[in-house]
Amino acid sequence: MLKIILLSCIAVCLINTAYAQKHFQVSVKLDSSINPKMIKYQYNDGKTLQFFPDTFNNNRKVVLQGTYYSTYASFNISYIDKNNDYYLSDFFIGDKNASIDFFYKPNPNQLLLYDRIDNARPIYDTVTNKTYRELTHFNSVENLAVYDFYRKNKEQLNTNDSLRKVYLQMIKLVDIRSMQFLKNYSDDYFSFWYFINNINKRAFRTDTAYLKEQLAYFKSTFPEKYTQSIEGIEFIKTCEGVINPLKTNEKAPPFTVKTIDGKSISLTNLKGKYVLLDFWATWCAPCMQEVPFIKDIRKNYTQNKLAIIGISQDRDFNRLKQVIKQHGMNWVHYYDKETEISRLYGIDEFPTLILLNDRGKIIYKSDHIKDDKVEIPKLLKGLI
Numbered sequence: 001m002l003k004i005i006l007l008s009c010i011a012v013c014l015i016n017t018a019y020a021q022k023h024f025q026v027s028v029k030l031d032s033s034i035n036p037k038m039i040k041y042q043y044n045d046g047k048t049l050q051f052f053p054d055t056f057n058n059n060r061k062v063v064l065q066g067t068y069y070s071t072y073a074s075f076n077i078s079y080i081d082k083n084n085d086y087y088l089s090d091f092f093i094g095d096k097n098a099s100i101d102f103f104y105k106p107n108p109n110q111l112l113l114y115d116r117i118d119n120a121r122p123i124y125d126t127v128t129n130k131t132y133r134e135l136t137h138f139n140s141v142e143n144l145a146v147y148d149f150y151r152k153n154k155e156q157l158n159t160n161d162s163l164r165k166v167y168l169q170m171i172k173l174v175d176i177r178s179m180q181f182l183k184n185y186s187d188d189y190f191s192f193w194y195f196i197n198n199i200n201k202r203a204f205r206t207d208t209a210y211l212k213e214q215l216a217y218f219k220s221t222f223p224e225k226y227t228q229s230i231e232g233i234e235f236i237k238t239c240e241g242v243i244n245p246l247k248t249n250e251k252a253p254p255f256t257v258k259t260i261d262g263k264s265i266s267l268t269n270l271k272g273k274y275v276l277l278d279f280w281a282t283w284c285a286p287c288m289q290e291v292p293f294i295k296d297i298r299k300n301y302t303q304n305k306l307a308i309i310g311i312s313q314d315r316d317f318n319r320l321k322q323v324i325k326q327h328g329m330n331w332v333h334y335y336d337k338e339t340e341i342s343r344l345y346g347i348d349e350f351p352t353l354i355l356l357n358d359r360g361k362i363i364y365k366s367d368h369i370k371d372d373k374v375e376i377p378k379l380l381k382g383l384i
Contacts, residue, residue, distance in 0.1 A: 024073045027099040030060045034104045040078045046070025046231040048339045051315035069230040071189045079112050087112040090123040131185045138181045142174045175199045183221055192226040196235050205242050215239045241346030252356050253344050257334045274306045275356040279347045281313045282323045287351040291327050293373050298331055305384050311336050
């Protein structure tokens with residue numbers, strides 16, 4: 001019995017250690033070939049994409065710090081040159097202090113180059129990353145075909161549905177080949193990360209049959225140390241939210257959060273009121289265009305009858321507060337930095353409005369076909 005208890009305790013400790021929040025630090029140095037004002041920094045913490053605010057001005061030396069829940073933090077630096085060409089580089093960074101010295105030179109792969117690196121692992125590097133090298137070789141013919149098709153048709157891809165369909169099908173076939181290849185390297189964290197970040201594409205989210213196949217592949221291919229990690233669990237939740245979206249007449253998932261002004265608000269405590277959930281962000285132009293509409297709703301219905309909760313996936317908390325104040329958005333706001341509520345409700349498009357009745361059931365959800373500005377007032381007029 002004692003042995004069983006000790007083994008259980010060890011297992012719990014190992015799980016807690018694996019899932020614990022970790023810290024990273026990376027020192028970045030930019031040489032004179034780079035305009036610091038055109039640099040952006042971001043990283044994936046295993047839950048969501050985190051953005052560093054644009055507060056570095058002309059500084060060529062910066063120290064970036066963050067927390068992460070995955071095996072590594074995946075750090076991204078991007079640069080727009082004077083010709084408006086986009087260059088970037090991605091790295092895995094762990095809990096040892098890292099440093100990278102960057103320089104800019106035009107190159108066909110549009111990579112932001114570096115001449116010194118410590119304690120950071122380049123992700124898309126065919127020299128140091130064996131799995132990625134063999135994957136690119138495995139798909140070399142297919143990747144070249146995709147590239148040639150894009151180069152010949154890029155001006156028409158956004159306007160010609162037939163061409164876009166062919167292009168997406170070519171990409172899908174490459175992804176299916178990649179899935180076959182990654183099965184042989186399933187214990188490599190890169191394979192797990194690559195599947196989540198490169199193969200599971202937003203463009204195919206409406207193809208639920210394909211998404212189900214991908215989810216089944218994910219669960220059966222990668223070991224539990226990945227699928228049952230925070231990163232793996234969050235990925236599964238996101239996929240399941242898209243496969244089984246919330247529908248009207250369903251009970252809304254409950255949540256309790258702290259608003260941006262530090263007050264606690266619980267959906268359960270709002271029963272007896274209608275509730276409008278507004279999933280938005282300041283960087284989303286259609287969301288900002290919808291602000292006057294939400295303000296009109298707030299003006300027309302008192303708070304004791306209709307609660308409005310703005311749920312923002314903003315990149316900068318201070319920017320969020322500034323925009324709310326500037327536009328007089330006088331309703332409750334929650335900063336969904338870790339996207340918990342957005343994932344809970346299966347939100348992957350902005351803006352999305354969800355209206356709950358006084359019993360906590362969903363009676364309207366944006367489908368991005370009907371006009372919210374027409375449908376919601378029509379509903380509210382007949383109910384409140």
